Every structure is written in C-alpha cells, then in structure tokens.
Amino acid sequence: xxxxxxxxxxxxxxxxxxxxxxxxxxxxxxxxxxxxxxxxxxxxxxxxxxxxxxxxxxxxxxxxxxxxxxxxxxxxxxxxxxxxxxxxxxxxxxxxxxxxxxxxxxxxxxxxxxxxxxxxxxxxxxxxxxxxxxxxxxxxxxxxxxxxxxxxxxxxxxxxxxxxxxxxxxxxxxxxxxxxxxxxxxxxxxxxxxxxxxxxxxxxxxxxxxxxxxxxxxxxxxxxxxxxxxxxxxxxxxxxxxxxxxxxxxxxxxxxxxxxxxxxxxxxxxxxxxxxxxxxxxxxxxxxxxxxxxxxxxxxxxxxxxxxxxxxxxxxxxxx
Amino acid sequence: xxxxxxxxxxxxxxxxxxxxxxxxxxxxxxxxxxxxxxxxxxxxxxxxxxxxxxxxxxxxxxxxxxxxxxxxxxxxxxxxxxxxxxxxxxxxxxxxxxxxxxxxxxxxxxxxxxxxxxxxxxxxxxxxxxxxxxxxxxxxxxxxxxxxxxxxxxxxxxxxxxxxxxxxxxxxxxxxxxxxxxxxxxxxxxxxxxxxxxxxxxxxxxxxxxxxxxxxxxxxxxxxxxxxxxxxxxxxxxxxxxxxxxxxxxxxxxxxxxxxxxxxxxxxxxxxxxxxxxxxxxxxxxxxxxxxxxxxxxxxxxxxxx
Amino acid sequence: xxxxxxxxxxxxxxxxxxxxxxxxxxxxxxxxxxxxxxxxxxxxxxxxxxxxxxxxxxxxxxxxxxxxxxxxxxxxxxxxxxxxxxxxxxxxxxxxxxxxxxxxxxxxxxxxxxxxxxxxxxxxxxxxxxxxxxxxxxxxxxxxxxxxxxxxxxxxxxxxxxxxxxxxxxxxxxxxxxxxxxxxxxxxxxxxxxxxxxxxxxxxxxxxxxxxxxxxxxxxxxxxxxxxxxxxxxxxxxxxxxxxxxxxxxxxxxxxxxxxxxxxxxxxxxxxxxxxxxxxxxxxxxxxxxxxxxxxxxxxxxxxxxxxxxxxxxxxxxxxxxxxxxx
Numbered sequence: 001x002x003x004x005x006x007x008x009x010x011x012x013x014x015x016x017x018x019x020x021x022x023x024x025x026x027x028x029x030x031x032x033x034x035x036x037x038x039x040x041x042x043x044x045x046x047x048x049x050x051x052x053x054x055x056x057x058x059x060x061x062x063x064x065x066x067x068x069x070x071x072x073x074x075x076x077x078x079x080x081x082x083x084x085x086x087x088x089x090x091x092x093x094x095x096x097x098x099x100x101x102x103x104x105x106x107x108x109x110x111x112x113x114x115x116x117x118x119x120x121x122x123x124x125x126x127x128x129x130x131x132x133x134x135x136x137x138x139x140x141x142x143x144x145x146x147x148x149x150x151x152x153x154x155x156x157x158x159x160x161x162x163x164x165x166x167x168x169x170x171x172x173x174x175x176x177x178x179x180x181x182x183x184x185x186x187x188x189x190x191x192x193x194x195x196x197x198x199x200x201x202x203x204x205x206x207x208x209x210x211x212x213x214x215x216x217x218x219x220x221x222x223x224x225x226x227x228x229x230x231x232x233x234x235x236x237x238x239x240x241x242x243x244x245x246x247x248x249x250x251x252x253x254x255x256x257x258x259x260x261x262x263x264x265x266x267x268x269x270x271x272x273x274x275x276x277x278x279x280x281x282x283x284x285x286x287x288x289x290x291x292x293x294x295x296x297x298x299x300x301x302x303x304x305x306x307x308x309x310x311x312x313x314x315x316x317x318x319x320x
Numbered sequence: 321x322x323x324x325x326x327x328x329x330x331x332x333x334x335x336x337x338x339x340x341x342x343x344x345x346x347x348x349x350x351x352x353x354x355x356x357x358x359x360x361x362x363x364x365x366x367x368x369x370x371x372x373x374x375x376x377x378x379x380x381x382x383x384x385x386x387x388x389x390x391x392x393x394x395x396x397x398x399x400x401x402x403x404x405x406x407x408x409x410x411x412x413x414x415x416x417x418x419x420x421x422x423x424x425x426x427x428x429x430x431x432x433x434x435x436x437x438x439x440x441x442x443x444x445x446x447x448x449x450x451x452x453x454x455x456x457x458x459x460x461x462x463x464x465x466x467x468x469x470x471x472x473x474x475x476x477x478x479x480x481x482x483x484x485x486x487x488x489x490x491x492x493x494x495x496x497x498x499x500x501x502x503x504x505x506x507x508x509x510x511x512x513x514x515x516x517x518x519x520x521x522x523x524x525x526x527x528x529x530x531x532x533x534x535x536x537x538x539x540x541x542x543x544x545x546x547x548x549x550x551x552x553x554x555x556x557x558x559x560x561x562x563x564x565x566x567x568x569x570x571x572x573x574x575x576x577x578x579x580x581x582x583x584x585x586x587x588x589x590x591x592x593x594x595x596x597x598x599x600x601x602x603x604x605x606x607x608x609x610x611x612x613x614x615x616x617x618x619x620x621x622x623x624x625x626x
Numbered sequence: 627x628x629x630x631x632x633x634x635x636x637x638x639x640x641x642x643x644x645x646x647x648x649x650x651x652x653x654x655x656x657x658x659x660x661x662x663x664x665x666x667x668x669x670x671x672x673x674x675x676x677x678x679x680x681x682x683x684x685x686x687x688x689x690x691x692x693x694x695x696x697x698x699x700x701x702x703x704x705x706x707x708x709x710x711x712x713x714x715x716x717x718x719x720x721x722x723x724x725x726x727x728x729x730x731x732x733x734x735x736x737x738x739x740x741x742x743x744x745x746x747x748x749x750x751x752x753x754x755x756x757x758x759x760x761x762x763x764x765x766x767x768x769x770x771x772x773x774x775x776x777x778x779x780x781x782x783x784x785x786x787x788x789x790x791x792x793x794x795x796x797x798x799x800x801x802x803x804x805x806x807x808x809x810x811x812x813x814x815x816x817x818x819x820x821x822x823x824x825x826x827x828x829x830x831x832x833x834x835x836x837x838x839x840x841x842x843x844x845x846x847x848x849x850x851x852x853x854x855x856x857x858x859x860x861x862x863x864x865x866x867x868x869x870x871x872x873x874x875x876x877x878x879x880x881x882x883x884x885x886x887x888x889x890x891x892x893x894x895x896x897x898x899x900x901x902x903x904x905x906x907x908x909x910x911x912x913x914x915x916x917x918x919x920x921x922x923x924x925x926x927x928x929x930x931x932x933x934x935x936x937x938x939x940x941x942x943x944x945x946x947x948x949x950x951x952x953x
Contacts, residue, residue, distance in 0.1 A: 057853055081859075089856030096854070101847035106869050116855045167855070454641055457881070457933060462888035462925070469910040469918060474656050556768050560892055563770045564907060579771065583896070586778055595778070598771045606766035613762070 002073055003030040004174060004207055005054070010077075011066035012046075012053050021278050023049045023062060024231045026305075031175065036201055036208040038218030038239065040254070041228035042275050047211045050228070051177045053077070054209070055088045072174070090120040093168030097180040099160035103152035110148030113167050120171050135166040139196060158189035165196065175207040182217070194221055215254050219243045227251050230276055230286040233305060237312025247314035250287050285317065293318055336618050343614040346607040353604050357413040364406035365392075369572065383592055396592045398578065399585055400570070407578060408597050412604065414574040418488045419555040423547055425493030426554075430500020431543070435531050437501065438508025449505065452498040464495035464557050468566040481569035488567055492554050503546055507539040541619045548612035552605045559601055575601045630941055638934040645926040649919040650693045653703070654686065656915060702923055703916030707909070712920035716902060721804040722792060723901030726893065727886050729808075729821035734828050734879075742836025743871075746844065747863060749837075758837075761830035769889050773823035773896040780819060788816050790898040820897045827889055828882050835878055840871040873940065880936025884929040 010027040013020045024046035031037055039047045052058050054069055056077060069077040076087060088094075096102040103112060110132065117128045129148070136144035139162040152160060161181060168176055178197060182190035198221050201208045210222055218225050219239055226236035227248065235248040246252045253271035273290040276282060282289055288298040297317050305315040337343055356363065381397040382388050383404075396404050437448040455463065468491045472480045480487065511517060512535060520530045561567035562576030563583075570581050575597045582593025668676070677683055684692075696702075702713045745754040781789030793816035795805035807813030843849060844867055852862045891903035898904065902921065909917040 055854060057850070059850070085856045085858070087856070089854055094851075094854040096847060096851055098847060102851045104848040104852065104866055104870065106873070107866075115857060115861065119855065119857050119861075164851075454644060457641075458926075458929060459885040459888040462885075462891075465888070465891060465906075466922060469906075470652055470656070472910060473913045473915065473918075552766070559768050560770065563768075564891065564895060566910070576768075579774070583774055586774065587782060589782075591778060591782075594774055598774065602763075602767050602771065605768075606763060609762065609766050 003070075004033045004035075004072065005031040006070040007050075007054065007067070008070070009067040010050070010053060010064065010069065012049050012058060012062055013065040015061045015063065020065075022065075022231060023278060024053070024228075027067070027228075027231075027233055029226050029233070029236060031207045031209065033174065034201065034205040034207060035224070036198070036210065036222040038210045038212065038222035038225035039228060040212060040215055040218055040225060042213060044275060044278070045228040046231040047228050048179050051094070051179050051209060051211045054175075054177060055092050055094060056081075056084050057088065057094075086120070089116055089168075089173075090171045091173050092175045092177065093171070093173040095161075095164055095168055095176060095178040095181045098184040099157050099164055100184065102164055103160060105152055108149050108151055109155075109163055113148075113163070113170060116167055116170050131170060132166075135169045136163070138169060138200065139163070139166045141166070157185050158193065161185060161189075161193050162196070165193075165200070169200065169204065172204065173206060175209065176201070177209045177211065179211045180213070181210075183212070183214075190217075197221070215243070216258055227254070230281050231278060232286065232315070233313075234287065234316075235312060235314040236305075237310075241310055241312055245310050247308045247310065247312060247319045248287075248316050249291050249293055249319070251314075285315070333618060337614075340614055342610055346610040346614070349603065349607045350611060353412065353607070354416065356409055357416040360409045360413040364403075364409040366403040366406040368402045368407040368410050382590070383596075396596075398593045399581055399590070404592065404596060407573060408575065408600055411573050411575045411578050411597060412600065414485065414568055414572070415555050415558055415576070415601070415604070418485060418492065418558045418574065419551045421485075421489035422492035422496070422554040422558070423550045425489055426497040426550060427500050427543065427547060429493065429497040431504050431536070431539075433497065433501040434504025434539075435508060435536065438505040439512060439527065439531050439535065445505070448501070452501045456498040456502065460495045460553070461557060461560060464491050464561060465564065465566065467491045467494060468561050472566060481571075484568050484572070488558055488561065491561070492557050495557070496550060496553065499546060499550065500543070503542050504539050507542055508535055511535050511538050545612065545616045545619055548608060548615055552608040552612065555601070555605055555608075575604075631938055634934050634937050638930045641930050642927060645930075646694055646697060646923060647690065649922050649926075650690050653693075653915055653919045654689065697923065702920035705909075705914055705917040705920075707912045707914045707917070712917045713924070715905065715917060716920055716924050718803065719900065719902045719905045721806065722899060723887070723890050723894070723903060725807055725817065726820055726824060726890055726899060726901060727883065729817045730824035730828070730886060731879075731883060733821055733825040734832055737825070738829055738832035738836055742833045743840055743863070743868065745833065746837045746840035746871075749841065757833060761833050764826060764830035767826070768892075769823060769827045770892045770896050772826045773820070773893055776819045776823055777896070787819050788812075789819060792816050792899065820893050820899055823896070824886060824889060824893045828886065831882070832875070832879070836871060836875055839874050840867060843867045843870045846870075877936055877940050880932050880939075884932045887925055887928060 007030070008028050011025050012023045014023055027046070027050055029037070039050060041047045049058060049062070053064055056064065056069075056079070058064070064077050067077070068075050071087065071092070076084065079087075103109070110129075113132045113135075114125070114128050117123055117131060121128070123131075132148070133144050136147065141147055141159065141162055147155075152163075155163065165181075176197075181197065182193050185193060194217055197208065197210075200206065208222070210218060212218060222239050224237060225239045225242055226233045227242070227250065228234070229250050235242060235246070235251045242251060243255060246255050250271070253269070256269040257271065259268060271290055272292075276286060276289075282299065284297070284299040284301055285291070285294075285303050288294045291298060295318060301317070303315040303317045305313050308314050309320050337347075361367065381390055383396040386396075392403075398404050398407055433448050433452065437445040437452075468488070471487055471491065475483070475487075508531075517530060517534060520534050525533075558567055558574060559576030559579070562574050563580045565580065568574040568577045570577055573581065578597040579594050579601070582590070582595075582597065586594050682689070700713055701711065702716075704710070705712045705715050708715045741757050745757050748754050777789040780787045792805070792807050792813060794810045794812035795807050796809040796813070798804040798806045798809075807817050849862060849867055852866045857866075887903075890899075890901060891906055893899065894901045894903035895907055902925070906918070906921050908914075909921065
C-alpha cells in the first residue's frame with residue numbers, strides 16, 4: 001500500500017560562501033490520508049526546513065540536495081516551479097507561525113482568500129466568495145460577510161490564525177503543514193486553535209504535519225511523531241508509544257522537561273547544554289556532549305536509526 | 321602608539337578595507353586629491369591668481385594634444401587665458417576647503433543641538449527638533465540658495481565675493497545641520513538609558529560631562545559615516561551655488577565657478593573649460609561617495625531614516 | 627482619519643506661519659518698498675514721508691500682521707523690476723516650471739519603477755550590477771553638469787535636440803497664461819533635455835529606494851506565505867510585493883517632487899528656461915527683494931502643501947496609519 005506522502009532520505013543544504021551547510025540530513029517519514037503527525041525539536045533542529053522542503057519553498061541559498069518526496073505516487077521535489085505551484089496551497093497547504101506577519105497588511109481578507117482560489121480553480125467570483133464564506137464559518141468567524149472587506153490589522157492574532165486556517169482549507173487540501181501554528185498566540189487561544197485544527201482534520205479527512213517544539217501539543221493532537229535533533233530524525237514512531245516509553249535520551253529529556261509531569265515543588269528539568277550549531281556538529285552521535293549516559297562509542301560512531309524493542313525507530317547505540 | 325597601530329592592522333575595519341578594492345582605490349584617489357589641494361602652490365604649473373601669468377592672448381587654447389594647443393598648457397587655457405590645470409587645482413583647493421569647513425560647522429551645530437535635545441528632552445527637545453524637522457523638510461540646496469541670495473543682496477556683490485569662502489562655509493553649514501542633529505539625537509536617545517550612563521549619573525558626574533565624555537563617543541560612528549557623505553554634499557552644494565553665481569567669483573574660481581565660466585564657451589566648441597573641471601569634480605565626489613557607502617556598510621551605524 | 631487630517635493641516639499652517647515670518651523679517655531688514663514703488667530718484671525727505679505713509683515705521687508686529695493679511699489676500703508685494711504685483715509675475719512663470727517638473731516626474735516613474743523592481747528581483751544579474759553602478763555614479767554628478775553634458779552631446783555635437791528655451795508653445799486656456807510645450811512637437815523636443823537633466827538627480831535615488839524597499843518586502847513572511855498559497859510569481863511580485871513597496875516610495879516621491887522645484891533653479895539656468903527658477907536668479911541679480919520673498923513664500927507653500935497632501939494620501943492607502951490617526 002502506498003502512502004499519501006513519502007519523504008525519503010531528504011537532504012537540504014544551504015550553499016553559503018563559506019561552504020555548504022547541511023541543514024537536514026537523511027530525513028525519512030510517511031504520512032497517510034487523514035493521518036496526523038508531529039515533528040518535534042528545538043529551534044534550529046531542521047523541523048521548519050523539513051516543512052518548507054515538502055512544498056519546495058526553502059529560502060535561498062537553501063536547496064533540496066538529495067532524497068525524494070513522493071506525493072500521491074508522484075515525485076515532487078524536482079518538479080519545475082510552475083508544476084509545483086499547482087500543488088502548493090492547493091493539495092498541500094501551509095500555516096505559518098506568526099499570524100501577525102503572515103497576512104499582507106495592505107490587502108483585505110477577502111482579496112487574500114479569493115486569490116488563493118483563483119490561483120487554483122477556474123471559478124466565478126460569486127462561487128469563490130461562497131466557498132470563502134463557508135470556510136470562514138468553519139473556523140468559527142462570526143458574521144464573515146462583514147469581515148471580507150476588512151484589513152488584517154482589524155483582527156486579533158487568534159482571529160488571523162483562524163483566517164489563515166480557513167485560507168488553507170479553501171482548496172480542500174490533502175495535507176496541511178502547520179509550522180508552530182500557536183507559538184505566537186496567547187496561551188488561552190493556543191488550545192482553541194489546536195482544537196480547531198484537530199476537528200477540521202477529522203471532518204475533512206486531511207493529513208496534518210504539525211511542526212512544533214511543544215511535545216505536549218504533539219501528544220494531544222498527533223498519532224505519530226518524529227523527533228529531530230541537529231538536522232536528523234533521532235526517534236520516530238507512534239506518539240503514544242514515544243511519550244510513554246521514549247528510547248532516545250534526548251526524547252527522554254524533552255519529556256522530563258514537560259511541566260505536566262511535575263509534582264508540586266519539583267524543579268523543572270532542563271537538558272544540560274545547548275543544541276550544537278549546524279557548523280559544529282560533533283562527531284559520532286550529535287547529542288553525545290549533552291547525553292547523561294554516553295559511552296566511548298557515542299563520540300566515535302554515528303548511531304543508525306533502527307527499530308527498537310518497543311517498536312519505535314531510534315538512533316542510539318546504548319538503548320534498546 | 322605602536323600598540324594602537326597593530327591593533328588597527330588586525331581590526332575588522334582594516335581587514336574589510338584591504339579586501340574591498342573599490343574602497344582602497346577610492347581612498348587612494350581621495351588621498352591624491354587632498355594632497356593636490358593641500359600643496360596646490362607647489363605642484364601647479366602656474367599661479368592662477370597672479371595676473372603676471374595671465375595673458376588674454378592665450379585664452380581658450382585647447383589641450384596640448386590638439387594642433388592649436390601648446391605644450392605650456394597641458395589641459396589648455398580658460399576664457400581668461402589662465403592655465404586650466406593650475407586653475408583646476410586651485411579650484412579643487414577652494415572646493416575642499418569649503419567642503420570640509422562647512423561640514424565641521426554643520427557637525428558642530430548639529431551635535432550641539434542633537435546632544436542638547438536628546439539629553440535634556442522635554443520641551444527643549446520638542447522645540448529644537450521641530451525646528452530641525454521643518455528645515456529638514458525643505459531641500460538643503462534650496463535653503464542654501466536662499467541664504468546665499470539674501471547674503472549677496474545684504475552685503476552687495478562686491479563684498480560678498482571678497483568674503484566668499486567664509487560665507488559659503490556658513491551658508492552650507494547652516495543649510496545642512498539638521499542631518500547631524502537628528503542622527504545624534506536618535507543615538508543619544510538610544511544611549512542615554514543604558515547602564516553606563518546610569519552609572520555615570522550615580523557617581524555624580526554633571527550632565528555636560530556625561531554627554532561629552534560618555535554619550536558623544538558612542539555616536540561617533542554615525543557622525544563619521546554622515547560626515548563622509550556630507551563632505552561630498554557640501555562640495556556639490558558649493559559647486560551648485562558657484563554655478564549660479566552665488567558662490568566663488570571667477571577671479572578666484574572653485575570648480576563650480578570654473579564650470580560656469582566655461583559653459584558660455586561650450587557652444588563655440590571650447591568644451592575643455594567646462595568638461596575637465598566637471599570630470600574633476602565628478603571623480604572627487606564619486607570617490608567620497610564610494611568611501612561613504614563602504615564605511616556605512618562596514619560600520620553599519622543606526623542612521624536616522626528620514 | 628478626520629483627526630489625522632486636522633492635525634496634519636494644523637502642522638502645515640504652523641510651518642507656513644514660520645516661513646512667512648522669516649520672509650517678512652528679511653524683507654523688513656533689507657527690502658526697500660519705497661524703491662519698489664517709486665524707484666531711486668526721490669529726496670530723503672520725500673522718502674521719509676512715504677515711509678510713514680506706508681506704515682514702514684510702525685512696530686515690527688504691526689507690520690507683520692499687515693503683511694500676513696495682505697499675503698492671505700494674495701498680495702505678496704510689488705516687484706521692483708517688473709513693476710507688477712510679485713505674485714502675478716510668479717504665476718506667469720509657473721507653467722514653464724510645472725511642465726518641467728511634470729516631465730521629469732514622468733521620466734522618473736517610467737524609468738525607476740521597472741529598473742528598481744528588476745534589480746530587486748535579480749540583484750545578482752549583470753544588468754542589475756550595471757544599473758547600480760550607474761546610479762552610484764549618478765548621485766555624484768551635479769545636475770548642472772548633467773545638463774551641460776546633455777547639451778554638449780545632443781545639442782552641440784550631434785545636433786539632435788534643441789538645447790535652450792521652450793520652443794513653440796500653445797496657449798491652453800485662451801487667456802495667454804498657460805503656454806504649454808506639451809502639445810507641439812517642437813515644444814516636446816525642447817522639453818526632452820531639461821526634463822532628463824532634472825530627472826537625473828532623482829533617478830539614482832529612486833532606483834535604489836525602490837530596490838531596497840522591494841528587497842525588504844520580498845523577505846517578509848507574508849510574501850513567503852503568498853508563495854505557499856501557490857500564487858503566480860507575477861501576482862506575488864507585481865501585486866503583493868509591489869503595493870507594499872509603493873507605500874514608502876509614494877511618500878518619498880511627494881517630498882522629492884518638492885525638492886525638484888529647488889533643482890529647477892539650476893536646470894532652468896542651464897537651459898535658459900523661462901520659469902520660476904530663472905526668474906529667481908534674475909531677481910537676485912536685480913536685488914528684487916519683494917519678488918524673492920514672494921518666491922520664498924510660494925515655493926514654501928508648494929512644499930508644505932505637497933508634503934501634507936502626500937501624508938494624507940499615505941494615510942488613505944496605508945490602513946495602519948489611518949488607525950493611528952483615529953485614536
């Protein structure tokens with residue numbers, strides 16, 4: 001059975017004057033129809049780059065330098081831009097991190113939503129407006145007719161993110177990639193937006209790739225997940241399994257540092273040290289300088305991503 | 321001292337200078353220009369101010385490589401029979417003098433106003449900056465033309481021309497000080513709440529001392545970048561004023577007045593009187609601008625975006 | 627929005643008041659209205675009598691308020707040379723200058739928009755580098771030199787284009803006021819060199835401005851989002867990015883149009899263009915103070931009005947400014 005989306009050994013590099021910088025390396029995962037997946041990691045781990053790589057929209061001087069991305073049985077990472085545009089925003093939509101920056105300040109909401117439809121459908125203005133209103137209702141925007149002629153700055157952050165979600169729904173995409181969709185929002189609104197996303201994915205049978213540093217959100221929303229560290233996937237599998245029985249010491253650290261598992265008065269756990277800069281990834285396991293259980297082999301050999309006892313994939317020499 | 325030199329040689333500033341060929345070339349050309357203007361009496365073939373050297377019979381002679389030219393006058397002569405090359409070098413000297421003088425004056429006024437406004441704040445700040453803003457909203461060239469027109473009528477053209485150099489310095493200085501005032505004020509506002517100023521205040525230093533000893537040095541990067549561009553602007557302003565007849569007289573020409581005097585002869589084919597001083601002026605301004613661009617890129621100060 | 631407009635207009639009036647005060651102070655100090663009216667052949671006793679009659683011995687502020695009152699009624703003094711009200715002299719010269727500025731503005735828009743956008747989209751291409759190189763060179767050439775070189779090349783050497791005067795003009799309103807060069811072939815030919823010369827000062831600035839604003843906009847999240855929506859590149863560049871680029875450019879353009887009026891003094895001198903700038907220099911040579919002050923006030927008002935209108939228009943296009951004005 002073939003998957004909806006298959007990412008195989010994806011590699012992205014940034015061609016800098018000082019030499020090439022590998023931003024993500026050997027990243028593979030799959031997504032099925034209606035499946036929800038989380039990609040977790042610290043900032044700089046390469047999770048956003050992975051998201052943008054799927055729709056082939058990496059900022060220069062970055063480029064996909066290896067691997068394949070197969071969507072609906074078709075290799076899309078090497079498509080010419082004109083072909084890729086038919087997929088982008090149509091079959092695969094993206095939701096950005098900061099809703100305050102994502103909408104163009106000088107165009108009305110209506111214009112910005114309608115143009116998406118016009119780009120992908122041969123459709124009359126009347127029909128397009130009907131779809132726009134329908135989607136705005138879906139994301140619970142009150143009296144959407146009045147809202148169409150308003151500018152982004154007349155909306156709150158949460159409202160804007162709803163509008164962006166509605167925009168991404170316009171073409172009934174197969175996959176939504178959400179890059180930290182709630183990070184820039186107030187805590188109370190974060191939950192609302194996540195609930196909305198989950199509800200929509202269920203009702204529309206959409207796949208979701210949720211990119212976040214927030215393991216808590218991932219554990220609530222997604223079915224499977226991948227943990228990224230220094231440009232690589234170091235653990236992936238079913239979310240419930242990873243959250244309850246993490247294998248990789250880094251994942252364990254992430255879970256331990258979740259405030260939810262604390263007893264009152266206990267100090268919040270913090271993984272010692274910092275993720276290395278992409279230019280100075282240590283030899284062996286990239287995590288070894290911060291690892292509490294490391295042995296000699298860890299700084300010599302890079303651990304492969306293999307199946308462990310619990311059924312998840314993890315890249316660690318020591319744990320099983 | 322030696323320590324300073326080695327530190328300079330190892331600095332990022334010097335490193336990027338060595339890497340940038342345009343900046344290096346500009347710097348050396350500028351250096352030549354400055355040396356030329358400083359040593360004009362020594363290097364120019366003739367003294368254009370000395371009437372013994374001027375023979376009206378020699379007027380409008382083309383450059384020496386033309387048949388009608390004479391090897392005595394490398395670039396030909398102007399309409400009054402002066403050696404063009406010498407007159408240009410002396411003209412450059414005047415342009416440089418006025419340019420630098422005017423920038424020193426603008427910087428002085430601007431820094432004074434900017435520091436006061438930024439540090440004292442409140443009403444003083446509001447009034448000073450309002451004045452600067454209003455003047456800034458008018459093109460400086462317009463202001464300069466207007467002030468010089470008024471001065472010329474006030475003093476009469478004869479005495480205006482006699483005092484032209486200091487007057488032009490004052491005119492261009494008065495026309496462009498707001499650039500400094502606004503930038504300095506912006507950086508003072510940025511600096512004044514920083515801890516080191518707080519600390520200086522706590523140990524009981526007086527306001528003027530804090531401003532001059534502590535805040536001012538931190539604004540110097542911006543001042544340096546602005547000043548480079550402003551010298552180019554001042555030289556251009558001087559040339560424009562002189563071209564309009566509101567600047568240096570033909571008897572003691574700057575590059576601008578030389579171009580003006582040549583312009584009347586361009587229709588009769590004596591292009592060199594205008595074109596040589598013109599190219600001289602363009603090259604001079606160009607290298608200053610290129611250096612200014614480079615300085616801005618390297619030092620990257622927060623300039624006031626007007 | 628209304629509050630914003632009111633505030634902006636109050637500011638403008640305040641600036642005008644200051645300009646008029648400066649103008650009056652200069653006139654009061656060095657002008658000689660008696661000479662403006664009767665010339666120089668009068669005895670000192672007659673002069674004194676006239677001065678009293680004209681109120682020239684009144685206190686400063688009495689005279690200033692009189693000056694202001696007259697100015698508001700369109701009386702900006704009497705030109706000594708033309709023996710006419712100063713304002714009517716200026717009004718008669720204005721069309722020539724306005725056509726020059728309009729022609730130059732047209733050239734600037736026509737050239738700088740495509741070049742600015744192109745150099746922003748393809749910053750590394752050979753053509754873009756050429757454009758940027760020329761624009762650095764351009765800012766270093768004084769406008770009168772550009773004008774002279776244009777005359778020398780196209781007028782004297784190639785003899786393609788006329789190099790001075792306005793050529794054949796047409797009376798637009800039938801009352802002899804607005805003689806336009808836009809409507810005849812000869813008039814247009816005469817406009818080409820002066821307009822290009824005047825445009826040359828602003829072109830490098832605008833190309834750089836449009837380029838840097840556009841490059842900044844292209845880096846924003848909302849442009850990236852527009853790409854993610856799968857929009858056509860032309861729509862992203864020419865609609866999304868361009869409109870955001872235009873906002874700051876429009877403001878600067880308005881201000882620069884005003885600045886171009888200052889440079890008309892230089893351009894008109896070189897091309898012997900019978901406009902306000904040419905008139906201004908003649909007035910300086912003739913010590914025609916009243917005309918000078920009238921010029922100061924007229925050009926000052928043009929400036930203030932242009933700046934104010936531009937700000938208000940900017941408020942209309944940019945929704946965020948409007949909100950700021952409302953509160």
